[in-house]
Amino acid sequence: MDMNLNRTGRVGALCWVAAAPIFLIASLVTGLRWREPTYSWAIQNISDLGNAHCGMWDSSRLRYVCSPWHPLMNAATLATALLLAAGLLLTWRILGRGAVVRSAQTLLLLATGGYALAALYPADVDENLHVLGAFLIMGLGNVGLLLAGFAPGTTTLGRWRRITLTAGLVALVGTVLFFAQQGVGIGVGGMERVAVLPFPLWACCLGVLLAETATNRARSPNPTHHDSMIDGR
Template sequence: MNLNRTGRVGALCWVAAVPIFLVASLVTGLRWRDPAYSWAIHNISDLGNAHCGIWDTTRPRYVCSPWHPLMNAAMLATAVLLAAGLLLTWRLLGRGIVVRSAQTLLLLAAGGYALAALNPADVDENRHVLGAFLIMGVGNVGLLIAGFAPNTTVLGGWRGLTLAAGLTALAGTVLFFAQQGLGIGVGGMERVAVLPFPVWACCLGALLTETPADRPARNRSAAAT
């Protein structure tokens, strides 16, 4: 398989998505004061909350994120990069109902990042929760389905990586909604549910960028003669 220019741009979009998300999470969290931000205790959404105060009736905790605009902007950028990567590699990854179903569900998950970013939990909880459902529910099912892509497709070539990501994400989702931290905290478990998709996309994008570039038609014709 040779990678055309469109596919390479899509792969690079995927590679960029995770660093932007993780760096923003780290920097935004470091700006918290009294209490400090904890990846084990606090949700990802807490970084994007626009107001200070006690939040969440299930696990009440004080939330105050001074740099919430940075986190929400990073989440929106992540959504755009994930969606762009999917659309630009759409034909490259293969054909068939399994591949197209996976791509469609993952595209909805990318939209979930945008929905959550544009609607912080303390501003519009319903839309934010819908965004979270698209990420952790719809997207993770799509990721698992992608693991069953036929071996004849490009996507099927990385079945082990994809199945590992999908199973991890779904397990994290179930445990997160059951409020089970298993030693890493409920906040940590949310990350187990959320991060596999963008991390998988980053890994797949890196693998794709190592693929030889598609030669222009003129060069192929010259080679044939």
């Protein structure tokens, strides 16, 4: 396995670590600013937090939406997109080679574009582009996440197959149930989070693992032997 985490790779790992907390904290703060009605994590969509106007929304699940701090949510979502994309690009070679790894990385990179579209085009501003963003995140992105779980064990990405496969399976199940409008005890809004959050949470975990592995490697009293163990030589 190629686990030479240089300065560029470290920056990429840190970008991944930062993305999920920014998104989650902004979601919490923005949701808490709702008044009459209060924000429901089970009923409301994530997109409701970023809607720019107050009013009735979504004919399929009609509800009143009014998010006074929507600029915070949209700015945080855009920051999440940029951090996830930077993390992918800066760790591109480190994660491994081969068709499976590159296909997974490409699909995940497209998903980061989905976050950007969702942030720049709130659902009540341009619903078509917003829906396209959602498709990139929950459709292509989650397929890419599951595909990443099948990376060869000889690659850096393949070292964390279990966590990656788990994240991909949870995300795809959440996606299917969300589009089927099945809340399964946590509400449709809760199910959307099951579909959307695995990617940034997985990236955060992977960023920590990459940084930790590189730190342990640097502290090894016998770097050559440690490298051989990691690279399977």
